[in-house]
Amino acid sequence: MPSCLTTWPSAPSATSGRQRIPTPAWCPSLLQAGCQRSSAKVSLRFWAMGREGEVAQELLQGFRGEHPDWELRIEQLPWSAAHEKFLTAFAGDATPDVAQMGNTWLPEMAALGALQPLAGRLAAATTVPQADYFEGLWRTNVIAGQLLGLPWTVDTRLLYYRADLLAQAGFSRAPQDWPQWQAAMQALQQRAGVATPQLFPLTEFEPLLALALQAPGELVSAEGRAHFRGPAFRQALGFYLEAFRRGWAPAATHNQIANVWQEFDRGSIAFYISGPWNIAEFRRRLAADRQHIWAAAPLPGPQGPGASIAGGTSLVMFKRSRHPEAAWALMEYLARPAVQARFFQLSGNLPPRRSVWELAGLQQDPAARAFAAQLERVRPTPALPEWERIAQEMQLTAAHLAYRGGSVDAALAQLDQRVDALLSKRRWMLARQAGSLP
Template sequence: MHTDRRRFGLALASLAAAMPVACARPERPLRIWAMGLEGEALDRFGRDFEALHPDMPVRIQALPWGAGHEKLLTAFAADNLPDVVALGNTWIAEFAALGALQPLNARLAQSTITLDRYFDGPRKAVTVGDDILGIPWYVDTRLLFYRKDLLAKAGFSSVAKTWDGWDQQLAALSGARRGGKYGLLMPFAEYEPLVAFCLQADEPILMDSATRGGFRQKSIRDSFAYAVSLYTRGFANRLTHSEVTDVYSSFARGDFAFIITGPWNLAEFARRLPADMQGKWATAPLPGPNGPGVSSAGGVSMCIPKLSRKPDQAFAFIQYMCAPEQAAAFYEQTGDLPADRGAWQLTNLMHDARSLTFFDQLNRTRPPPQVPEWERIANEMGAALERVVRGLTTLDAALKSLDEFAWRALAKRRSLLEARGVA
């Protein structure tokens, strides 16, 4: 009896010893989340990364932009964020405040990434205090797309660099001089142009460590007043975004001569405008109060959540995707502009006048205020602009209301900073 038990025990031990070889668990994949079409495009690069690193399988999930923010917050609450997450730069401050992101300073110091080569605006957007919380992946900003032929017909050889000069051009391209058409398309619901004008001010949009609004400061008021005047002087039509049904056909008809928009429209204008229109449009930097103006620094950065189970592999993937060669290849596939200036040299971007304007503008950008509440405040700025233009309130009353809105929105941040003796 004892001999049988001993033999049975030896058999179990032998089987157990063999199991890790025969039934070894597959390596847990590196989980990566990215938004929209870029998330879908990332799949090819994930396969290429796996080919170079067979011991690092990846699983990429594309999230829709509309639902992505909520999904990220839900995943954070459940301690279920992925190993790499591609965050819109305006979201980084929010996830930093939650303590959800790993600082990358030490890893960067040992990496092949040269952050000094990146555009300043996105680089500032990923830096919170002394911590670098992400690597800029692709960048976004706003500038002017315009009809060269209409500008020339009005007697101008190039787009003005100052507000005063641009006003003269808009006046010549608006109203009775052009059959009741408008010089500029700037729908109310799009707050980005207004934010860009305010970023051109000498004073910050949010004051005192971004704990309260600064909308009644003189230069911010001047920027807001300038945006209002574009409508009240008849340069821009008073339209909501839903009333603009086909931007491209309207642009081709000459319903407006200028639009403030982003880099995705380089490809869209080339694809959607008629063939005879392709030589008649161009891009130009935003004008400013006293010279070439800054614009907002947008885009997406790759970050590592604090609870990532594979931080080393996560950074290896980020380093791979942010290498100039991969950034250039990603641009060729998606049209997204690289955050690394070095990657531009590997594409046709530096040889095309329209995209070269973006390079120029990206060297003059500022990130919007880096607080979790920023998007709420920016949306309220857009709503306030519409109320003033439609005569529902005065400019000064609207700016006072914006300061009050920001005061309420930033209450938690103010309380936390006051407790630390900062604000």
């Protein structure tokens, strides 16, 4: 028997389509069952994925201590099933109060009207200063002008390299721009005996995307039109394909390279674009007396230090939360610098707030410092629900050109056509909203 009807939201959900039954001023049939109108017990559900879900229980012990009367249920989801779980939960009116969400999924959830805007709560809070967050990461949470999440974990790409082989090839530091990068690849082949210095796995879209984000301009417009034939992507694709044409990069998938760390250690490759998790992997997989051979550096750009991808996950609140004040309290707790520093210790996830880097001692780590420098130059991917499918189409086109060759102009024209087809429904919806369709 329900203890109280006042735990329901006072207004209908914008997306559920269900009518709410007005709360009675009194409930005589429930008096003996302990009807509570304004003191309903707070029960929060928090979803987190992968390693983050594993450490959430320990991370949130302090939150439970601050709110002993609240119930907090933490549910761990596998990454492979998380996206479908969110969609199913939304369709079944079973979304959690707060969740960790990949920031490329935010546009889709925003289109469904599932997420609670946070600007009002942020304005009233003093513990979540926007200026402390890396700007590019923050922008991934702003969809159609609304702040819908808080950055929680960091993912970007930079350059891991064999410092010893680069020195042998005549370079005292990592390349700073694309011409230096190409000169280093050639020198590594000719002077250091590295057959294929650069690894660009043909099944990974992130390296090419990072290169494409280094030039101003849009890959896809807000109106739903593809611009892969434009100068930004064409320049990035040209640099990418040149590495294969000159024999600097092998035309291989990740599956064809059984152990990238072993090949890196052997000197089969000298440059590898990857994310922050590989700091721990290189330290774990390479022997102690081999740790000096590798380093990390921000990505080179066409004419100097370049941009990279603003990736990672965010904390979001769902509109259907029955306890939005408590949900925000949970988000504020997870955003605290001390809690984020502890989160880094438990999970290895780099923090999205600058102040936490000092608190966690990350500025003393040379590899982590390279990521801090890169995070000052990251750009969000297009805020489109269809973006992940578009990125796969982009990489399929690049892989075909790298492996089989062909006309770049024709391939990019076909890519634009396929992406425009994927976005046809979006253009129709925008036109209807603008009143240009009946």
